[in-house]
Amino acid sequence: MKEKRNVLLLALPCTLTLLIAFIIPMVYTFIKALINDNLTYYTKFFTDPFYMKIFGNTIKLSLKTTLLTLVLGYPSAYFIARTKSKIKSILIIATIFPFLVSAVIRAYGWMVILGDSGILNQFLLNAGIIDSPIKIMYTETAVMIGMAQLVLPYMILSITGVIQNIDPNVENAAKSLGANPVQTFFKVTFPLSAPGVISGCILVFTMGMTSYITPQLLGGAQYLTMSTLVYSQIKTTYNLEFANAICYILVFAILIFQIVANNISNSVNKRLGSGKNA
Amino acid sequence: MRDERVNWFSKLVTVLAYTFILAPMIIIVIISFNSGEAIQFPPSGVSLRWYEYIVTGPTNFLKGLGNSLKVAAIATVFDIFIGVFASLSVTKYNFKGRGLLVSFFTSPMFIPSISFAFVLLRTTAAIKMMTPFSKILVGHLIIILPYIIRNTMSILVNYNWTVEDAAASLGANPAQVFFKITLPLIKPGIISGAMLSFLYSFDEAVISSFLTSAKFLTLPVQIINYLEFTFDPTVAAISTILMAASLVIMILINKFVGLDSMIN
Amino acid sequence: MGYLSIKGLTKRYGDFTAVQNINIDLEKGEMVALLGGSGCGKTTILRMIAGFIEPNEGTVEINGQVMNKIPAYKRNVGIFFQNYALFPHMTVYDNIAFSLKLKKMDKNVIKEKVESILALVKLEGLSERYPRELSGGQQQRVALARALVMEPNVLLLDEPLSNLDAKLRVEMQVEIKRIQRTLGITTIIVTHDHEEAVSLADRIIIMNAGHILQVGSPKYVFNHPKTPFIADFMGFANLIHGTVRGVSDGRTSVRTSTGAVVNSTDTESDKAAVDEEVIFSIRPENILVSDKPEEGYLKGKVLSLTYKGNNTRIVVENIFDEPLTVSSYDYEGPAAGEDIYVAFPESKVIIYKK
Numbered sequence: 001m002k003e004k005r006n007v008l009l010l011a012l013p014c015t016l017t018l019l020i021a022f023i024i025p026m027v028y029t030f031i032k033a034l035i036n037d038n039l040t041y042y043t044k045f046f047t048d049p050f051y052m053k054i055f056g057n058t059i060k061l062s063l064k065t066t067l068l069t070l071v072l073g074y075p076s077a078y079f080i081a082r083t084k085s086k087i088k089s090i091l092i093i094a095t096i097f098p099f100l101v102s103a104v105i106r107a108y109g110w111m112v113i114l115g116d117s118g119i120l121n122q123f124l125l126n127a128g129i130i131d132s133p134i135k136i137m138y139t140e141t142a143v144m145i146g147m148a149q150l151v152l153p154y155m156i157l158s159i160t161g162v163i164q165n166i167d168p169n170v171e172n173a174a175k176s177l178g179a180n181p182v183q184t185f186f187k188v189t190f191p192l193s194a195p196g197v198i199s200g201c202i203l204v205f206t207m208g209m210t211s212y213i214t215p216q217l218l219g220g221a222q223y224l225t226m227s228t229l230v231y232s233q234i235k236t237t238y239n240l241e242f243a244n245a246i247c248y249i250l251v252f253a254i255l256i257f258q259i260v261a262n263n264i265s266n267s268v269n270k271r272l273g274s275g276k277n278a
Numbered sequence: 279m280r281d282e283r284v285n286w287f288s289k290l291v292t293v294l295a296y297t298f299i300l301a302p303m304i305i306i307v308i309i310s311f312n313s314g315e316a317i318q319f320p321p322s323g324v325s326l327r328w329y330e331y332i333v334t335g336p337t338n339f340l341k342g343l344g345n346s347l348k349v350a351a352i353a354t355v356f357d358i359f360i361g362v363f364a365s366l367s368v369t370k371y372n373f374k375g376r377g378l379l380v381s382f383f384t385s386p387m388f389i390p391s392i393s394f395a396f397v398l399l400r401t402t403a404a405i406k407m408m409t410p411f412s413k414i415l416v417g418h419l420i421i422i423l424p425y426i427i428r429n430t431m432s433i434l435v436n437y438n439w440t441v442e443d444a445a446a447s448l449g450a451n452p453a454q455v456f457f458k459i460t461l462p463l464i465k466p467g468i469i470s471g472a473m474l475s476f477l478y479s480f481d482e483a484v485i486s487s488f489l490t491s492a493k494f495l496t497l498p499v500q501i502i503n504y505l506e507f508t509f510d511p512t513v514a515a516i517s518t519i520l521m522a523a524s525l526v527i528m529i530l531i532n533k534f535v536g537l538d539s540m541i542n
Numbered sequence: 543m544g545y546l547s548i549k550g551l552t553k554r555y556g557d558f559t560a561v562q563n564i565n566i567d568l569e570k571g572e573m574v575a576l577l578g579g580s581g582c583g584k585t586t587i588l589r590m591i592a593g594f595i596e597p598n599e600g601t602v603e604i605n606g607q608v609m610n611k612i613p614a615y616k617r618n619v620g621i622f623f624q625n626y627a628l629f630p631h632m633t634v635y636d637n638i639a640f641s642l643k644l645k646k647m648d649k650n651v652i653k654e655k656v657e658s659i660l661a662l663v664k665l666e667g668l669s670e671r672y673p674r675e676l677s678g679g680q681q682q683r684v685a686l687a688r689a690l691v692m693e694p695n696v697l698l699l700d701e702p703l704s705n706l707d708a709k710l711r712v713e714m715q716v717e718i719k720r721i722q723r724t725l726g727i728t729t730i731i732v733t734h735d736h737e738e739a740v741s742l743a744d745r746i747i748i749m750n751a752g753h754i755l756q757v758g759s760p761k762y763v764f765n766h767p768k769t770p771f772i773a774d775f776m777g778f779a780n781l782i783h784g785t786v787r788g789v790s791d792g793r794t795s796v797r798t799s800t801g802a803v804v805n806s807t808d809t810e811s812d813k814a815a816v817d818e819e820v821i822f823s824i825r826p827e828n829i830l831v832s833d834k835p836e837e838g839y840l841k842g843k844v845l846s847l848t849y850k851g852n853n854t855r856i857v858v859e860n861i862f863d864e865p866l867t868v869s870s871y872d873y874e875g876p877a878a879g880e881d882i883y884v885a886f887p888e889s890k891v892i893i894y895k896k
Contacts, residue, residue, distance in 0.1 A: 003371050003373075004373070006367070006370075006371065007367045007368075007371050007373065008367075010363040010364065010366050010367035011363070011364050011367040011368070011379065013359070013360040013363060013364070014360040014361065014363065014364035014383060014423070014427075015364075015382070017360055017419070017420075017423075018382065018383070018385070018386075018420070018423070021416050021419070021420050022385070022386055022394070022420045023385075025397050025398060025401040026389065026393075026394070026397050028401065029397045029400055029401060071291075072291060072294065072295040072298065073295065075287060075288040075290075075291035075292060075295075076288070076291055076292040076295040076296070078288050079285070079288040079289060079291075079292045080292070091292070091296065093528065094296055094299065094300060095299075096528065097524065097525065097528060098299060098303075099474075100474075100477050100481075100524035100525075100527060100528060101303065101481070101520070101521055101524055102480075102481035102482075102483065102498055102520065103481070103483060104481070104483050104498045104501050104502060105303075105306065105501075105517040105520065105521070106302060106303070108306065108501070108505065108513055108514075108517060109301075109302025109303055109305060109306050109517075110302055111505070111509075112302070112305060112306065112309065112317050112514070113301075113302060113305060115317075115509075117316070117317070118317065119305065119317065122318070148298075149298060149299055149302065152295060152298070152299055153299065156295070209390070210390035210391065210392065210393075212391065212392045212483075212484045212487075213483050213484060213502075216502075217502070217505070227390065227392040230392055230393075230396060231392075231487075234396070234399075234488075240400070243396060244396065244400070247390075247392065247393040247396045247397070248393065250390050250392070250393055251389055251390060251393045254388065254389075254390060255388065258388060438625070438627065438630075440623050440625055440627035441627045441628070441629055441630075443592070443594055443614075443621070443623070443627065444621065444623055444627040444628075444629075444688075445615075445629070445640070446593075446594070446613075446614040446615045447592055447614060447615070447617075447619060447620065447621040447689070448615075448620075448640050448641035448644065448688065448689075448692060449615050449616075449618070449641045449644045449645065449692065450615055450640075450644055451613070451615045452615075454615075454644065455615075458640075459629060462631050463630065463631055
């Protein structure tokens with residue numbers, strides 16, 4: 001009734017904007033390319049081992065980054081969530097601050113550190129540990145380090161939120177029933193924090209797959225990911241149709257991943273009994 | 279919770295993790311004050327020459343700064359309007375398909391920004407009327423929209439809607455309810471969301487790289503271009519200034535809504 | 543026709559009918575309680591009177607004027623919300639003055655009215671505080687004052703006492719009644735608590751599943767619920783099955799399957815014939831107890847004793863198939879497991895046809 005009309009009115013400007021500036025261009029470009037080139041460029045991508053290797057590398061990179069941030073992030077999140085000391089607020093500030101700093105600046109920081117004449121090499125050379133500079137820039141390692149630093153705060157926040165919501169009495173109950181701290185952690189705390197871990201991993205993996213600035217500055221033309229491959233196809237090879245195909249391959253890959261990952265995440269949440277809001 | 283073993287381990291990893299996160303940024307700040315030519319750590323001397331060079335050097339960073347601010351400001355203001363109304367439509371009313379509408383509003387988040395940047399490049403290439411400025415603006419306002427919607431929705435979810443019924447029963451018509459009750463109560467959250475989105479737009483480099491032209495550059499793109507040829511501490515100086523600005527904004531957000539609200 | 547008149551009011555949500563053909567008339571200055579469990583439709587009716595929902599059928603009339611097409615903010619209906627809904631960003635003064643400022647009243651007039659209403663609800667001196675700085679009881683009174691100051695034609699109270707602790711509840715019962723009498727405002731209270739309804743209202747309307755089940759004065763409804771459902775709702779606690787074995791001179795005699803015999807002389811009860819199956823009921827506090835066998839008393843055994851402070855709740859078995867709940871003031875009688883003797887004053891036994 002009147003309510004429906006209100007909803008429509010309120011949602012209209014946003015809907016129009018999204019349709020005109022986002023949905024329609026995305027759909028139009030996809031279909032136009034299909035009509036013009038059929039699946040030529042998609043086939044080109046999937047049949048050429050060079051490009052498939054890049055796809056594989058991007059996935060590998062994202063997985064490694066996810067793992068690294070999980071290893072570094074979970075204990076940090078646990079600490080922040082549980083600590084009662086004043087340092088908690090400082091850590092929260094330190095976690096949120098990077099969100100406000102451009103990816104360009106953060107990648108630049110690593111360029112300064114990891115470059116051939118960068119700080120790390122300067123230090124190692126001066127200390128006599130090595131004779132000639134280690135090549136880290138423009139390799140997978142450099143991109144992974146830069147990526148991990150970029151996404152670590154997301155992982156930490158995701159997990160901290162969930163752990164904070166775990167009722168401490170649940171852990172106390174386990175202890176009263178005879179579980180030592182390690183057992184309490186693995187049987188109670190960790191399973192209950194799973195939703196945060198999963199959503200953090202989904203987020204981080206997605207960012208790894210789609211990130212552009214970090215691989216561009218730290219991987220350059222020597223270590224390509226899907227996003228920098230698109231860029232090189234536009235600026236170097238001038239093959240816009242191919243770049244188009246790669247873009248949409250990335251879009252669909254991420255969409256499929258999101259759907260699958262969310263289904264897994266939902267079934268995990270169901271098994272946990274949706275007791276605590278996650 | 280008080281166990282020494284777990285605390286010791288997690289404490290150690292926390293130190294490692296935060297050194298990892300903060301080190302590059304701290305190093306940038308330090309070398310920005312370097313008096314020497316090259317990147318050196320520890321710096322050979324302290325000077326502000328690179329800060330001066332931002333303005334006196336060949337690249338017109340101030341223009342880039344102005345462009346970035348312009349785009350960010352317009353994109354944010356526009357998105358606040360459409361975003362707040364859109365958020366109201368899905369939090370105030372309950373209807374079938376509400377979840378779908380929310381997904382629709384936040385859909386740009388699920389598309390890689392590089393794919394969208396490319397699509398934007400292709401679709402706007404044909405439209406002669408659009409200047410690089412307007413193309414980048416369109417890209418930015420789509421990119422930051424999901425953040426504004428999510429932020430506004432999280433505020434509205436905690437909002438006690440009954441006060442609007444109360445105001446209506448006391449004689450306030452819908453417009454009066456909105457301006458006297460709703461807006462004042464959600465304003466702090468909206469403002470901090472706006473500040474965050476402003477920053478995201480300002481820092482955005484993907485869409486800007488793709489849609490840029492020689493005549494219209496945003497600051498992040500200028501930095502990228504500069505780094506292709508020169509590797510002096512000028513970028514460190516710019517970075518330090520930007521980080522300081524971000525710090526100020528963070529303090530402001532904390533004053534408005536408190537940083538705890540950002541954990542979820 | 544009354545001051546507030548509801549005619550044929552119906553509200554449907556898809557296949558579900560929340561409120562079905564409701565007719566209610568209130569005289570000016572009357573305080574009526576809509577009493578029922580959750581989902582009975584009382585809140586839906588409240589929201590239709592307020593103007594937040596539109597009915598599918600029927601009308602709401604206030605002082606002869608049909609309200610259906612009039613939006614909420616033009617109805618001059620004061621509402622007290624269960625969660626108070628005070629404006630958190632305004633002081634007590636601004637909360638209360640809100641409706642007056644909208645009417646563009648003169649500042650001094652507003653000040654006068656706000657201060658007099660604050661005096662009425664006994665909250666002088668708190669006008670510069672913010673809601674978060676007040677206790678629950680104080681917030682409640684601000685919410686009441688805010689609704690009253692605009693001199694509404696009708697006042698709607700949604701569960702006014704539910705959020706208060708026991709002591710405050712008793713205080714506020716007295717206050718609300720006093721204020722309503724003083725101002726003479728036509729009032730509807732919506733509640734699920736029969737004690738709240740009985741203590742505040744001039745008249746009680748009992749609802750269930752969108753229908754009105756019974757209307758009457760608190761005393762009448764409290765002592766003569768029309769159906770077993772209502773009896774249960776009003777706290778009768780005992781619904782016993784039996785068969786009529788004799789009717790004479792206004793006395794109905796009922797025999798249960800255990801062989802116990804109970805008589806009723808209640809004139810308002812259903813009239814049942816011999817051999818009819820019935821349900822009879824009596825309030826726990828009306829049952830007489832003794833530790834010795836006496837004339838007319840039935841023998842049973844104490845199953846459990848619960849001391850409740852102002853009375854003791856005794857569950858007795860072996861008299862009927864169903865356990866019997868007795869409420870006794872200052873109880874010093876048999877303990878659990880011991881024999882106990884109970885009697886049922888004939889005028890207090892209510893009979894229902896099945």
